[in-house]
Amino acid sequence: MNTTLRHLAPEESDLETLTLGTSAGALAYVGVWTASRLPMPPCAFHAITGCPCPTCGAMRCIIALLHGRIGQALGWNPLVFTGLILLAIFNLYAAAVLMGRLPRLRFSLTGWEGRFLRVASIILVAANWAYEIHRLG
Numbered sequence: 001m002n003t004t005l006r007h008l009a010p011e012e013s014d015l016e017t018l019t020l021g022t023s024a025g026a027l028a029y030v031g032v033w034t035a036s037r038l039p040m041p042p043c044a045f046h047a048i049t050g051c052p053c054p055t056c057g058a059m060r061c062i063i064a065l066l067h068g069r070i071g072q073a074l075g076w077n078p079l080v081f082t083g084l085i086l087l088a089i090f091n092l093y094a095a096a097v098l099m100g101r102l103p104r105l106r107f108s109l110t111g112w113e114g115r116f117l118r119v120a121s122i123i124l125v126a127a128n129w130a131y132e133i134h135r136l137g
Contacts, residue, residue: 004105016098019090023087030059040059052132054079057080061084078131
């Protein structure tokens with residue numbers, strides 16, 4: 001894996017701005033949804049198959065995190081919980097980079113590293129799905 005610290009190239013996607021903006025929009029959406037006391041939308045996958053989907057409990061996980069209930073958030077969906085924590089860390093980095101006009105951290109993977117990450121991701125999603133089936137089954 002190669003790691004570089006450089007300023008954004010002219011035609012390069014601005015991942016930091018995109019991620020920070022999307023996160024802010026999603027947080028506002030969840031805030032409005034919960035403040036409006038709207039019911040949770042039903043999971044179409046669960047309704048059709050009777051089996052929980054890999055992201056079952058994601059909205060409850062987000063709400064528990066927003067209320068500071070860390071253990072409960074982790075119990076709802078460990079993979080979503082981990083992803084949200086990593087996203088929060090990335091957003092802090094992105095805000096610092098954008099406000100300070102700092103160089104961006106970029107990674108490039110070799111072929112086997114990319115394959116390893118893809119396989120590891122599939123294993124993590126499968127393990128999380130097994131957890132969801134066990135928890136709700």
